[in-house]
Amino acid sequence: MLAGLIGAAGLAAQDVPLPGGSIDFTLPKDSPVALLNISTGESRATARGAALVLDLHMSMTLRNASAARIRGVTLRVVSQEVTLGGKGSVAYPSLNVGPGEAFPVRIDMQLMRPTQVASGPLVAVNLDGVLFQDLSFFGPDRLNSRRTMTAWEMEAQRDREYFRRILAQSGRNGLRQAMLESLDRQTALPELDVRVLRGGRAVSSAALAPEHTAKFAFLRFPDAPVEALDGWAQVAGNEASAPRVEVRNSSNRPVKYVELGWVLSDPSGRPYLAGSLPSADPALYLPPGATARVLQDTTLRFSSNGQPIAIQKITGFVSQVEFADGKIWVPSRQSLDDALLRRVVAPSSEEQRLSDLYRRKGLDALIAELKKF
């Protein structure tokens, strides 16, 4: 009935508010976060031709109902009727929420669907995971939030320690200089538009170029527990498909997940961070010394400022490893301080948060924030 109402309203009027019940927000009974309030006041439905565009805006206040400090929360966003097989998540890393404390979160989403779709809540939002200060985790983890948020927290610890060390060694001026450099680097990151297509090679103007096999070059980090041995992808114009990389566990601990970053360069030599290449096999188990292939059956189409980027060179590096015991390895600041990577790799979410804090509130606020952890 709801969708019918919306459909009819969308057809009759161009812009109408959504009735209540459009969004189903649920938390597990034993959830360590509680919902204090939720508002969907500005959500609207707009008819555009034969399609209905739903702008859903959720503002919520969550409270830490656990006895531990929360470092991250991930919410799962699913619309069963829209984009069959598609889903989304909204994550809040770099949190520092003590027991009993409340924090605001916001989700803005847009659904586009045919007007004749059947009834039911438009979107279901539920908890996928909560990460605590001691790296313990709660949640169904359907989106691998445990690994993702743990990696973010590892990066956050690394970067907080890095900036604390700068403050200790170089004082306020040194920290200020480091923040300015970080902000400059974030501004200078090249913009790259990427479309990821499931399956094989697509047809586009640039893809009419002949396809060839491009080999990966690799950046090697001395402390990486996994080593990239060989890699290649099918490249045609601005499309790269079926990337696969052979890796070897060079540590003395078994590994269950490997992720590589890859950088591509255009004919002028300008580098762009193409993305990550995670291991596809959820049952991956890589004992010490063993090799495996990291591969994906997808096609990535690259462009910048609306122009296709002809792929000239691909460079890969190991960006994340999860051991069988759940511990996560991320590259050190020294490893990332590479001439190529400094040009393309975005700072961590924690570095982004700290630099934004410096930009908005100044050095004293930043120093006070670093002392909280």
Added chain:
Amino acid sequence: MKHPNQAALALHAGGDLGWAARWRMARHMAKCPRCRGEVAAYRGLREIVPDLAGIPEVPWNRLAAEMKANIRLGLAAGECVRADGPPVRDSLWFARGRAVVALASAAALLVAGLILQRPTPKPFDDGTVVQATGNGIQVREGGQALGLLNAGAHNVTYSVGAQGSMGARYEDPETGLVTINNVYVE
């Protein structure tokens, strides 16, 4: 007293009621002057209807002769006012014009056919796609899409997973929290 309806009275006036209804009607009329008057009125009306429906005789032959004479008169008048020379339909210009019109019609038919049957390349079906949009990221399949927006945010960092995911990281201007949106292809 309950009176029969007007339809029954009219049918009785024409003798069209069934035996039982006619008997009941006769009994009622015997003691009801009002209905007797109604029936009498219907009978009077029936008597004048044939006169109203009649059509006076039309002298068709005379009318046809007058029409033919008028047509001949018109043709003769046309011949009188026309300049000397062959009829227009026999002229070269008329024949050429007729050919031009025929060719134009054929061309229009051809163009319409080409437009309707134009062999256009079938649009490629990208299947499920994840991509960045102007104000967020979305997973799209055909005419359906699910997007997560980062409206009002500055310094948005996009990331791509080769398994079919797209992320957008930004500091929410309202909450002040670093927020990471992701969309996935399952």
